[in-house]
Amino acid sequence: MPRALPSALLLSSGRPARGAAPLAAAAALVVALTSASRAQDESAVKRGAYLFAAADCVSCHTDVKNKGARLAGGRALKTPFGTFYSPNITPDPKTGIGTWSEADFHRALREGKRRDGAYLYPVFPYTSFTGMTNQDIADLYAYLRTQKPAVQPDKEHDVRFPFGFRPLLWGWRTLYFTEGPLAPVPGRSAEWNRGRYLAEAVAHCEECHTPRNFLGALERDRAFAGNPDGPDGQKAPDITPDIATGIGKWKLDDIIEVLATGTKPDGDFVGAGMAEVVDGTAKLSDADRRAIAVYIRALPPHRATGK
Amino acid sequence: MRGITKWGAVGGLAAAVLLAGAVGGIAQDKLAAVKARQDFMKGQGADVKAIVGFAKGNGTQPAALKAVDDLLARAPKINDQFPAGTSATDFPGKTHAKPEIWTDWDKVKMISTTVQSEEEKLKAAIQKGDKAAVSAQIGALNKNGCGACHGHYRLPYS
Numbered sequence: 001m002p003r004a005l006p007s008a009l010l011l012s013s014g015r016p017a018r019g020a021a022p023l024a025a026a027a028a029l030v031v032a033l034t035s036a037s038r039a040q041d042e043s044a045v046k047r048g049a050y051l052f053a054a055a056d057c058v059s060c061h062t063d064v065k066n067k068g069a070r071l072a073g074g075r076a077l078k079t080p081f082g083t084f085y086s087p088n089i090t091p092d093p094k095t096g097i098g099t100w101s102e103a104d105f106h107r108a109l110r111e112g113k114r115r116d117g118a119y120l121y122p123v124f125p126y127t128s129f130t131g132m133t134n135q136d137i138a139d140l141y142a143y144l145r146t147q148k149p150a151v152q153p154d155k156e157h158d159v160r161f162p163f164g165f166r167p168l169l170w171g172w173r174t175l176y177f178t179e180g181p182l183a184p185v186p187g188r189s190a191e192w193n194r195g196r197y198l199a200e201a202v203a204h205c206e207e208c209h210t211p212r213n214f215l216g217a218l219e220r221d222r223a224f225a226g227n228p229d230g231p232d233g234q235k236a237p238d239i240t241p242d243i244a245t246g247i248g249k250w251k252l253d254d255i256i257e258v259l260a261t262g263t264k265p266d267g268d269f270v271g272a273g274m275a276e277v278v279d280g281t282a283k284l285s286d287a288d289r290r291a292i293a294v295y296i297r298a299l300p301p302h303r304a305t306g307k
Numbered sequence: 308m309r310g311i312t313k314w315g316a317v318g319g320l321a322a323a324v325l326l327a328g329a330v331g332g333i334a335q336d337k338l339a340a341v342k343a344r345q346d347f348m349k350g351q352g353a354d355v356k357a358i359v360g361f362a363k364g365n366g367t368q369p370a371a372l373k374a375v376d377d378l379l380a381r382a383p384k385i386n387d388q389f390p391a392g393t394s395a396t397d398f399p400g401k402t403h404a405k406p407e408i409w410t411d412w413d414k415v416k417m418i419s420t421t422v423q424s425e426e427e428k429l430k431a432a433i434q435k436g437d438k439a440a441v442s443a444q445i446g447a448l449n450k451n452g453c454g455a456c457h458g459h460y461r462l463p464y465s
Contacts, residue, residue: 234463235463253363257359257363260442260446261359261442261445261446261449262446262449262450262454263355263356263359263445263449265356266349266352266356267351267352267353267354267355267356267357267359268348268352268355268457269355269449269453269454269457270449270454270457271454271457271458271461271463272457272458272461272463275449275450275454275457275458276458278446278449278450278454279450282446
């Protein structure tokens with residue numbers, strides 16, 4: 001802006017007519033503000049891309065198996081309640097979320113509600129995303145806006161009776177949903193709190209690694225004890241420090257390595273859903289991977305009661 | 308007549324015993340192949356471990372080079388580790404190899420080719436001594452190579 005002003009004055013050929021200078025100054029101000037907000041947008045998009053990787057949004061929202069367009073949804077997610085199909089989250093105005101405002105997006109993540117106010121199924125892990133900060137939700141929105149639009153209408157969920165009736169979710173929410181954001185725990189280190197925020201709210205680790213009750217709600221008192229009946233019928237292992245069924249023998253570095261490259265302490269690679277997760281966690285900073293590992297290592301141990 | 312029946316019975320029994328023995332022998336061979344595959348995979352795991360150790364600063368470059376050379380020597384033998392009849396359906400509880408390995412054989416072969424090319428890049432990174440590049444390349448080997456099979460064609464461990 002200081003540089004823009006004199007050049008604007010020069011343009012008015014040295015003898016500014018009355019009123020021209022303020023006009024030029026105003027124009028310069030507009031230019032400066034626009035570029036400032038663009039710079040702000042760019043950094044928001046960059047931060048959003050980082051969160052997008054940590055949350056591994058792409059895995060569920062892309063139907064890789066059937067060569068679907070990136071983020072256009074349609075991936076089948078088999079659960080004990082039926083098969084859900086992820087929606088299109090590209091900025092396509094008709095079939096994606098192109099007409100969603102930031103407030104609409106915010107409400108989906110924070111409150112688990114569709115744009116029309118209907119309850120979303122918790123197969124969309126809003127129960128975790130609700131813990132995200134306003135800033136992070138806004139950044140994620142900014143990133144999604146910059147993605148390539150793809151035309152692909154959403155598929156109807158194929159849900160078992162009576163779960164197809166969405167208003168029933170009201171009861172479920174009353175029992176099991178606590179709206180965020182996640183408040184830091186006082187008395188714990190900044191690193192642990194950062195790890196908790198990433199693991200719980202953004203990367204939603206519990207959604208796979210915590211067992212669920214008969215209504216599909218997370219059994220929080222057995223957090224991270226593994227889920228024998230995880231997404232797509234996969235088993236998600238116990239990742240608490242339990243010596244017998246968990247990862248009690250792992251060092252901090254071992255957890256960091258899994259998040260960085262997917263390599264387990266014995267040199268084996270993680271498979272199944274975790275390989276997709278590692279795609280995202282590989283993009284995080286060393287400090288953030290370390291924070292997640294610190295949080296996971298400090299979990300109370302639970303023995304898995306798997307099948 | 309009676310004698311013939313008797314001898315027929317004995318012969319039938321002998322044939323049955325032989326057949327059972329042969330089938331049992333084949334099953335034994337297949338089970339041995341399953342074991343050999345597991346040892347083969349564990350060997351690769353140990354190599355990866357040595358290389359990760361180098362990238363993290365608690366292993367040496369010569370050890371990592373030796374390990375990657377071993378991986379490269381093993382890469383052309385990966386396909387041979389999967390003879391027909393050694394899936395988890397054939398040996399429940401003994402192996403995690405999904406039967407889809409054999410129905411998607413062309414895809415599996417492509418992945419093992421990728422394993423080799425990613426390992427060659429890994430060797431280059433180790434030779435350069437660039438630990439960050441080694442770590443990144445381990446990630447690529449996982450994603451495009453080993454993990455591509457372990458993600459789709461291996462039953463999960465409980």
